[in-house]
Amino acid sequence: MLYIGIDLGTSSVKLLLMDAAGNVKNIVSREYPLYFPNPGWSEQKPEDWYKETMQGLKELLEGFPKEEVAGISFGGQMHGLVILDDKDEVIRPAILWNDGRTTEECDYLNNEIGKETLSEYTANISFTGFTAPKILWVKNKEPENFARIKKIMLPKDYLAYKLTGEHCTDVSDASGMLLLDVKNRCWSKEMCEICGITTDMLPKLYESYECVGTVLPEIAKELGLSENVKVAAGAGDNAAAAVATGTVGDGKCNISLGTSGTIFISSAKFGVDKHNALHAFCDANGAYHLMGCMLSAASCNKWWMDEIIGTKDYKKEQEAITKLGENHVYYLPYLMGERSPYNNPNARATFIGMTMDTTRADMTQAVLEGVAFALRDSFEVAKTLGIPIERTKICGGGAKSPLWKKIIANVLNIKVDVLETEEGPSLGGAMLAAVACGEYKNVESAAAAIVKVVDTVEPDPELAAKYEARYQQFKNIYPACKDLFDKII
Structure with a gap:
């Protein structure tokens, strides 16, 4: 069987096709724009991610037996804020991990809510790149957009939604939102209250190797895939890269x-x-x-x-x-x-x-x-x-x-x-897809079988x-x- 890993990066999406033994069969990259509306700001359009991913999938599979594709998963840039309205349409461009606009919101979280309190709720303190201060920024600076929010997700999760129709995320990526109770692997109700949102605005949580659904019929038809292709939750880029290494x-x-x-x-x-x-x-x-x-x-x-x-x-x-x-x-x-x-x-x-x-x-x-x-x-x-x-x-x-x-x-x-x-993350995503499909018992066994050290710099x-x-x-x-x-x- 074949497995696809999608690494949604900052400058491009990288797609990788892997066989069951971990051999890389094909790699495709597709670039998309990065926008800097103000000094220190960094944004992208989720629609660009999806467009280039779909084109990349078509290129990736060209010449390969599409009927053998069993699973798809992801590695993705972390912390980015993607907000959808009640029609699941993107409300505004995504605010990225390397965006520095949320200094005031971080000061509020770290100094008024308090670092000890944040650490108790989430095991972390607030950084400008994290998702929670971005939510507060939208609440403070774009209240008309904040009022329209129905769903909050991370960059790679937007792709998972477009492929499956499911609002989902995984615990590794969610850890960087400052909304997750990391120790207990669940959403923090206290942090949601601080940010003025409810837990039903957040996607369903999964482990990275768990299946969140199968590709939608229209997606399967467009790509020439079986409707039984499983999609696993995937991981934040660094956690996915860790799997690959x-x-x-x-x-x-x-x-x-x-x-x-x-x-x-x-x-x-x-x-x-x-x-x-x-x-x-x-x-x-x-x-x-x-x-x-x-x-x-x-x-x-x-x-x-x-x-x-x-x-x-x-x-x-x-x-x-x-x-x-x-x-x-x-x-x-x-x-x-x-x-x-x-x-x-x-x-x-x-x-x-x-x-x-x-x-x-x-x-x-x-x-x-x-x-x-x-x-x-x-x-x-x-x-x-x-x-x-x-x-x-x-x-x-x-x-x-x-x-x-x-x-x-x-x-x-x-x-x-x-x-x-x-x-890196693209291979890690493919490995997580293989685990979700039962090709390997767990992530450790997949890593033991696939990852090979060929040199050591002493x-x-x-x-x-x-x-x-x-x-x-x-x-x-x-x-x-x-x-x-x-x-x-």
């Missing part, structure tokens, strides 16, 4: 170098970092995970290469970098503000340390190292919880760079396992020591700049 079970780690950057640590038990610097979420395996999320990771390198240097030859630029651990230039990777561990939408990207002998290669190296140092910020929080992490998997577009993997291995001073297939003691000294300098830069960031916004 085999980061399921207790104490395993994955780093994702996508548009955003994350460090993901799976845990059999529920736990909360006392400062809420890391997110405490449900995972796609029926358990929990801790996650540190930085808003700009590989996107920092893309910005530097495309917009500043003006080149698409990323590999050539990195070939000029030869002196690791000795760079005197530092870069704070806060192009869209920052989430973990600082929770500061006013933070900004910053270069510091340039001199007359600074080269283009130094600047490029600083960008790569700055992302690695920022990942370590979250890594350090995890270590304070007593979680021993000796190795990590890695995925995402940035993981295709051998140099960046070497930098990360030495900045974090851990082994970095390289996978045979680095397809830290070099001498280089790791150099980066240790550099990190000790790096971690002083944000505190020194924090007040300035607040003043220049």
